[in-house]
Amino acid sequence: MVLQNGESNGSFYGQNGVSIEDDPIGDAHVGTSLNTPLRADAFSLPDEEKMKRIEGHFRSIMDILGLDLRDDSLRGTPKRVAKMFVQEIFSGLNPMNKPAVSLFENKFGYRQMLVEKQIRVQSFCEHHFLPIYGKAHVAYIPKGQVIGLSKLNRIVDFFARRPQVQERLTMQIADELSRVLQTEDVAVYVEAYHMCVQARGVEHQESMTITAEYRGAFLTDSVKNEFLQAIKP
Numbered sequence: 001m002v003l004q005n006g007e008s009n010g011s012f013y014g015q016n017g018v019s020i021e022d023d024p025i026g027d028a029h030v031g032t033s034l035n036t037p038l039r040a041d042a043f044s045l046p047d048e049e050k051m052k053r054i055e056g057h058f059r060s061i062m063d064i065l066g067l068d069l070r071d072d073s074l075r076g077t078p079k080r081v082a083k084m085f086v087q088e089i090f091s092g093l094n095p096m097n098k099p100a101v102s103l104f105e106n107k108f109g110y111r112q113m114l115v116e117k118q119i120r121v122q123s124f125c126e127h128h129f130l131p132i133y134g135k136a137h138v139a140y141i142p143k144g145q146v147i148g149l150s151k152l153n154r155i156v157d158f159f160a161r162r163p164q165v166q167e168r169l170t171m172q173i174a175d176e177l178s179r180v181l182q183t184e185d186v187a188v189y190v191e192a193y194h195m196c197v198q199a200r201g202v203e204h205q206e207s208m209t210i211t212a213e214y215r216g217a218f219l220t221d222s223v224k225n226e227f228l229q230a231i232k233p
């Protein structure tokens with residue numbers, strides 16, 4: 001491992017102080033295209049401390065904008081925002097909050113596609129911290145085990161509750177489904193509006209972004225088409 005100027009910054013290194021060059025695949029905390037770029041020390045601060053610090057910083061932002069924080073309506077905002085960031089909209093950053101998944105033996109011998117559609121997606125664009133909202137549709141073809149249906153919704157929700165890009169969200173859901181269900185035969189389709197497209201920049205209200213990931217049997221046209229038919233509104 002060769003240290004160069006500036007590389008001592010923690011963000012260049014993974015959990016074990018191994019550089020990206022030394023360990024190209026081994027560390028989940030190094031920002032790859034699939035993993036949310038998190039520092040190795042992302043969870044060393046307790047949530048209470050994170051909220052206290054965010055509250056202070058958000059108060060400064062409001063203050064710089066010239067808002068009078070003595071006003072009744074604004075006084076509680078920094079605290080509300082801090083709590084919302086840590087406990088709600090970005091709670092999916094913390095692996096501790098990943099839904100525990102219960103699998104059941106596939107006693108029925110069900111071997112066909114299972115589709116869970118119209119799963120609510122509420123996420124936040126990591127480039128602008130503005131909402132991404134829409135629907136996810138997921139499917140899998142069971143092997144030995146089946147999953148409790150609401151767990152599919154919870155998996156989508158967990159990965160949505162992060163600063164995200166829709167492409168990564170789609171892949172992270174597919175990966176997790178594949179991992180917990182122990183099958184490559186998974187499909188994920190996400191259709192969502194991005195407030196950063198609607199409310200700023202080009203300000204296009206109607207543009208919707210669609211992303212999809214097909215694996216295993218879903219790469220076959222007939223299976224993919226069955227899925228696409230099933231998720232039609």
Ligand SMILES: [Zn+2]
Pocket residue numbers: 125126127128129130194196197
């Ligand atoms: Zn954006």
